[in-house]
Amino acid sequence: MKNNSGRGNAGKSGGQGRGGGSGRNSGSRTAQGSSRRGDGGRQGSGRGRTASRPQEEITGLPVAKNDEVQLDIIGMNHSGEGVGRADGYTLFVAGALPGERISAKVLMTKKQYGYAKMNTLLQASPARVEAPCEIFDRCGGCQIQHMDYGAQLEWKRQQVADSLQRIGKLNVQTFEAESANGASTNAASTNGAFGEAALMKDATGLEEGTRVSTETAEAGAHAAGPSEAEKQGNAAYEAASAASSAANEGSEAIGYAPEASSEQPLQALEETGFGGGEGDENSDGRIAGEAAEKVAGGATAPTFGSAADGTGTDAAPNSLAKAFGAGTSAAADGMSAPELDADTSAAADSVSASELSIDAAAGGVSAPALGADAGGILVPPTLGMSDPWRYRNKAQVPMGEENGRLIGGFYARGSHRIVDMETCIIQHEANDEMVEAVKEIGRELGITAYDEETGRGLLRHVVVKVAFATGEKMVVLVTNSDRLPKAEQWIAAITERVPGVKSICHNVNTRQTNVIFGDITRVLWGEEVIHDYIGDIKFAISARSFYQVNPAQTEVLYGKTLEYAGLTGNETVIDAYCGIGTISLFLAQKAKRVYGVEIVKEAIEDARKNAEINGITNAEFEVGASEDVIPRWKEQGITPDVIVVDPPRKGCDARLLETIIEMQPERVVYVSCNPATLARDLRVLEDGGFKTTKVQPVDMFPQTVHVEAVALLTRQNSK
Numbered sequence: 001m002k003n004n005s006g007r008g009n010a011g012k013s014g015g016q017g018r019g020g021g022s023g024r025n026s027g028s029r030t031a032q033g034s035s036r037r038g039d040g041g042r043q044g045s046g047r048g049r050t051a052s053r054p055q056e057e058i059t060g061l062p063v064a065k066n067d068e069v070q071l072d073i074i075g076m077n078h079s080g081e082g083v084g085r086a087d088g089y090t091l092f093v094a095g096a097l098p099g100e101r102i103s104a105k106v107l108m109t110k111k112q113y114g115y116a117k118m119n120t121l122l123q124a125s126p127a128r129v130e131a132p133c134e135i136f137d138r139c140g141g142c143q144i145q146h147m148d149y150g151a152q153l154e155w156k157r158q159q160v161a162d163s164l165q166r167i168g169k170l171n172v173q174t175f176e177a178e179s180a181n182g183a184s185t186n187a188a189s190t191n192g193a194f195g196e197a198a199l200m201k202d203a204t205g206l207e208e209g210t211r212v213s214t215e216t217a218e219a220g221a222h223a224a225g226p227s228e229a230e231k232q233g234n235a236a237y238e239a240a241s242a243a244s245s246a247a248n249e250g251s252e253a254i255g256y257a258p259e260a261s262s263e264q265p266l267q268a269l270e271e272t273g274f275g276g277g278e279g280d281e282n283s284d285g286r287i288a289g290e291a292a293e294k295v296a297g298g299a300t301a302p303t304f305g306s307a308a309d310g311t312g313t314d315a316a317p318n319s320l321a322k323a324f325g326a327g328t329s330a331a332a333d334g335m336s337a338p339e340l341d342a343d344t345s346a347a348a349d350s351v352s353a354s355e356l357s358i359d360a361a362a363g364g365v366s367a368p369a370l371g372a373d374a375g376g377i378l379v380p381p382t383l384g385m386s387d388p389w390r391y392r393n394k395a396q397v398p399m400g401e402e403n404g405r406l407i408g409g410f411y412a413r414g415s416h417r418i419v420d421m422e423t424c425i426i427q428h429e430a431n432d433e434m435v436e437a438v439k440e441i442g443r444e445l446g447i448t449a450y451d452e453e454t455g456r457g458l459l460r461h462v463v464v465k466v467a468f469a470t471g472e473k474m475v476v477l478v479t480n481s482d483r484l485p486k487a488e489q490w491i492a493a494i495t496e497r498v499p500g501v502k503s504i505c506h507n508v509n510t511r512q513t514n515v516i517f518g519d520i521t522r523v524l525w526g527e528e529v530i531h532d533y534i535g536d537i538k539f540a541i542s543a544r545s546f547y548q549v550n551p552a553q554t555e556v557l558y559g560k561t562l563e564y565a566g567l568t569g570n571e572t573v574i575d576a577y578c579g580i581g582t583i584s585l586f587l588a589q590k591a592k593r594v595y596g597v598e599i600v601k602e603a604i605e606d607a608r609k610n611a612e613i614n615g616i617t618n619a620e621f622e623v624g625a626s627e628d629v630i631p632r633w634k635e636q637g638i639t640p641d642v643i644v645v646d647p648p649r650k651g652c653d654a655r656l657l658e659t660i661i662e663m664q665p666e667r668v669v670y671v672s673c674n675p676a677t678l679a680r681d682l683r684v685l686e687d688g689g690f691k692t693t694k695v696q697p698v699d700m701f702p703q704t705v706h707v708e709a710v711a712l713l714t715r716q717n718s719k
């Protein structure tokens with residue numbers, strides 16, 4: 001276990017107390033520059049926003065740019081920023097935790113909310129810990145290392161409960177949780193220290209039922225990108241769906257009927273692919289990696305199916321669209337571009353802009369009194385890791401040069417400048433070692449790094465994967481040329497310095513884009529794939545195939561999915577959004593027959609191969625959009641007992657939900673990486689005759705703000 005203790009020492013000044021209340025009067029404005037500095041608090045250095053966009057002066061606000069304000073932090077938004085109020089005006093503060101009192105400088109103001117940079121931590125939260133990573137302040141891969149892991153888990157559970165209540169208008173059972181500061185909190189209410197929902201409406205300024213406006217789309221944008229990437233898969237896997245969902249998905253907007261945005265996402269990619277990032281799964285648009293790939297790929301490379309052609313139409317039947325308001329207009333997605341950085345996390349979260357309860361605006365006042373109903377949905381504590389470090393099996397590292405020396409690491413916040421990095425403490429050590437070895441070899445061979453401004457230079461990214469169960473390793477060199485110079489020397493050096501390497505691949509990406517992978521991948525040496533196990537099932541993982549990045553927690557997630565599916569061996573099961581068939585094959589062990597559907601052709605090819613290598617014959621897979629294929633299966637007479645869905649962040653297509661309701665399975669198991677769209681979709685299914693009984697949060701991405709959950713719904717009406 002890494003050093004994750006040290007609670008509460010950082011920067012307590014103790015001199016100011018917490019101030020009274022968190023409502024409209026909690027922020028007190030002081031003269032600029034009058035705050036104390038250097039009293040040991042977290043200075044909010046590198047994580048402050050870069051207000052690089054010219055700002056329009058908005059008059060009549062309680063604060064102005066450069067003001068110094070004292071704030072009580074009353075929640076944390078889904079980007080991991082503390083939420084404070086200054087005379088009723090919402091300010092987002094990177095690095096501040098709920099329950100803290102801080103002095104901060106206002107960086108920028110918008111009509112409904114603004115950003116501030118913490119200058120002095122006046123009173124620290126007991127949940128505050130010293131972030132163990134030296135570059136936490138600069139790297140976007142993790143957002144909440146400074147929060148005690150128990151508090152992270154509690155916050156994630158709260159995110160789920162809040163979304164169910166506020167967006168889904170669902171009844172959540174009261175749950176007594178020990179909060180990080182030892183106080184007992186009613187986790188079903190929304191005014192706990194870790195609840196943010198109450199702030200959303202105020203932050204976006206939208207009245208309940210208001211459709212997402214430009215501002216909310218903008219706000220939501222931040223969440224775009226990476227968030228999902230890992231979960232969604234790489235460019236190949238996401239390309240097909242990205243065009244239709246790009247904007248919506250990234251924006252966290254939850255309404256149906258989004259318009260697709262096609263080009264904007266292209267800048268999404270700045271980020272570290274090394275660490276968390278959802279470059280993969282990270283959200284705040286800060287992580288390049290796959291997220292970027294996904295988005296960018298979808299917009300630019302219509303290679304994998306109809307949705308990728310940029311014509312994405314997620315149009316929902318009016319009734320549904322109406323039910324959830326928030327038809328959002330796309331754009332959001334592109335927001336992760338560096339120059340927009342300062343706007344993005346606002347997310348204040350368009351997510352629920354249209355759904356938020358008005359009384360929420362009061363500042364942490366609880367939503368409708370839903371909590372105490374024992375008949376409500378059970379949201380148990382988040383299933384976390386005993387050691388929430390070194391959990392990732394894949395790193396995607398951008399390469400650059402510093403004074404002529406090959407370096408690789410992460411993009412400095414708000415720029416595309418690459419900062420060298422030797423270790424990432426959420427990566428498996430083997431990934432650190434592989435990346436380091438490749439950098440050394442590259443230097444020895446005199447390899448140049450790709451320069452995205454000039455389009456010159458050779459090595460763009462190094463992607464490394466390690467299979468936790470077998471120890472097999474893969475190195476992928478992504479270059480800006482079709483030929484890899486000195487290929488033999490590369491192979492000799494990598495095989496010598498990377499013990500256990502099973503596969504060395506070369507991917508060609510000559511496009512001037514931030515997308516990591518190009519379309520051509522060649523095996524330079526060894527196997528085309530490495531193998532890993534989840535439970536007893538063996539999976540072949542190729543250079544570009546999507547595979548969950550946290551294998552330990554994947555087993556937990558799939559185990560819960562299987563448990564909720566309640567299989568006896570006689571059931572027909574549909575696995576919608578099945579990817580490479582990971583969940584399908586898990587289920588097939590206990591079901592009569594499993595039908596998997598996935599929009600990306602390559603994923604389905606992998607799924608079929610994986611079924612074969614495991615000798616599984618009762619699973620079949622079809623390429624296509626779930627919302628197209630499953631209605632067809634219905635016409636063909638397939639009658640599932642259980643339907644499992646594991647959609648991208650944008651949630652299920654409305655047509656799919658309608659089909660599920662018509663098919664009337666006994667149970668629906670909904671695996672989600674976005675509590676907002678989960679809540680929206682559960683509302684539809686509830687209205688269609690299902691009852692949500694449990695929603696189990698699972699921590700797939702410790703130290704980041706990403707929230708994963710699996711929900712069980714049972715059919716209430718009879719066929």
Ligand SMILES: C[S@@+](CC[C@H](N)C(=O)[O-])C[C@H]1O[C@@H](n2cnc3c(N)ncnc32)[C@H](O)[C@@H]1O
Nearest residue numbers: 231237241577578579598599625626646647648
């Ligand atoms: C969250 S991933 C789930 C993958 C898989 N269940 C797993 O756990 O590895 C979502 C998947 O849905 C796919 N997808 C996106 N839109 C789709 C659609 N309309 N129909 C079917 N699959 C889709 C993506 O390509 C991606 O593989």
